[in-house]
Amino acid sequence: MASQEVRKPVFPMFGNRTEYKKATGQDAPAFDERRKIKRWFDPQAGASGLPRIRYDNCVLSDDKGNFILVNGLPIIWPIEMSVAEASAVNLPPEDPGGNTAIQPYMLPEVQAPSRAAGPDEIIMVAGPDLGLLNGQVLIFRNTKLWAEEQAVAAVEEGKFTAKDRAMLTALCSKLGVVV
Numbered sequence: 001m002a003s004q005e006v007r008k009p010v011f012p013m014f015g016n017r018t019e020y021k022k023a024t025g026q027d028a029p030a031f032d033e034r035r036k037i038k039r040w041f042d043p044q045a046g047a048s049g050l051p052r053i054r055y056d057n058c059v060l061s062d063d064k065g066n067f068i069l070v071n072g073l074p075i076i077w078p079i080e081m082s083v084a085e086a087s088a089v090n091l092p093p094e095d096p097g098g099n100t101a102i103q104p105y106m107l108p109e110v111q112a113p114s115r116a117a118g119p120d121e122i123i124m125v126a127g128p129d130l131g132l133l134n135g136q137v138l139i140f141r142n143t144k145l146w147a148e149e150q151a152v153a154a155v156e157e158g159k160f161t162a163k164d165r166a167m168l169t170a171l172c173s174k175l176g177v178v179v
Contacts, residue, residue, distance in 0.1 A: 011040040045087035055113035065108025
């Protein structure tokens, strides 16, 4: 198909309009509440001269912006957009404290494309088990290393290990406690 370009992701991300201005030296484009929030842009959009761009490694989400999972894993799906959309952010306004003022009427966010998973990796959605509360953070997990770590953890369960000692020594050092 000659109307689209396939891109590998390497995109600047911005939490709010202040971060955008600090990074780029320019004000973010005016927020368009008819479009989804978009915190990233593709600096190479349009380099090929084609009018549309396809990003292959995107996570499918529902109308509320929540990742759609099958057997606990996100669905990886391509998205396509115009060069104009790919090359711009759509950041909502901020409240006086600098927080993004997201309102209930706003559409969910356009998720940034990710890299492809390697042969021994899976893409997972991190949640409370990893200290991430919203369950909307993607992580890449090496399946071979994970299986090895789980096996070691099962053997060492309830035991004080060298790894524990190293962590406590580092904490003591940081706090200025002599051990």
